[in-house]
Amino acid sequence: MHKPIYVTQPYLPPLSEFIPYLEQIWDSKIVTNGGPFHQQLEQALCEYLGVKHIALFSNGTLALITALQALRVTGEVITTPYSFVATAHSLLWHGNKPVFVDVETDTLNLDPDKIESAITPQTTAIMPVHCYGNPCNVEAIQKIADNYNLRVIYDACHAFGVQDQGGTLLRHGDLSCISFHATKVFNTFEGGAIICPDSKTKQRIDHLKNFGFVDEITVVAPGINGKMSEFNAAIGMLQLQHMDTVMQRRANVDAIYRERLKNIPGIRCLPQTASRTRNYSYFPILVEAEYPLTRDELYKKLRENGINGRRYFFPLISEFSMYRGLPSSAPSNLPNAIEASQKILCLPIYPTLNIEDQSRVINIISEVFL
């Protein structure tokens, strides 16, 4: 019997390399509240990502909620139904009304051509997602935001390390939020961050993530506890040293899938995007009508063989009970997202996926034609 294969596996550097970091934490007894590793990781990530200001968080969801709070977003926010549920949940937690707009068929990102007709006098912001790390049409989105005076907060939780022609993808919009969850390309077990355009905004966000404290006796806002601990920051410092290996191995897995799946009728890999760099964070395929099995039959067949793909993103966010009553959740409003959610299957991809295991995945997909 083979060991189960999951859609992802967190990258863990050798434990021996982490011990010296733990010893430093034990020596200093500083375990949180912007300690030395927290400061080092902010600096190191600014350099690695090519951004000027970053505020670390305990996870991506709190980063999203705090970004909404920092920009005082009110009323309606236009967003995509084709994402992890935390995108829309952050809006509900902040008291905003999500307004779902359909996605493009090639990138599965928010379709800028459909945004304008969803804007009402209550709309104050757009929250697009760079789904699977594929860049949104950032220029078109910004143009609409400028014309209607809307804020743009990117849910960039999938977009670590992705660059477009002008630099990091994370520089777009008013703020970008990222996740360092265990399933992500760069992981601190749990973690996240907001990329800020200037030091003033970062300072405000740093206050908000620490209950609103400015100093020992002054609280300026109903802030939250979103701080990243020293433990998570330390593992982040170590992970950064391994990022070249991580990206290279992911790229290899991606290339093998593309090569070996390209001639299988009815299996369509999502097109590679025009971004300058990719992060190979997911490997989504679309199971089309020409394939002998439905998406769910293939998903089950893989599972029966110990291979746990994931139907990211199915169901759509708009189909969950807390969203489905919204007018924008009507299926007629979201045909592309619905079609994608019925065809999508994310295959296992992670740095330590070996060629034997990857071949098992590919063989199970191709053997239906034997």
Ligand SMILES: Cc1ncc(COP(=O)(O)O)c(C=O)c1O
């Ligand atoms: C698109 C998207 N948004 C938000 C989140 C939430 O991030 P976190 O799990 O770090 O809270 C995730 C991932 O978990 C995600 O994939």
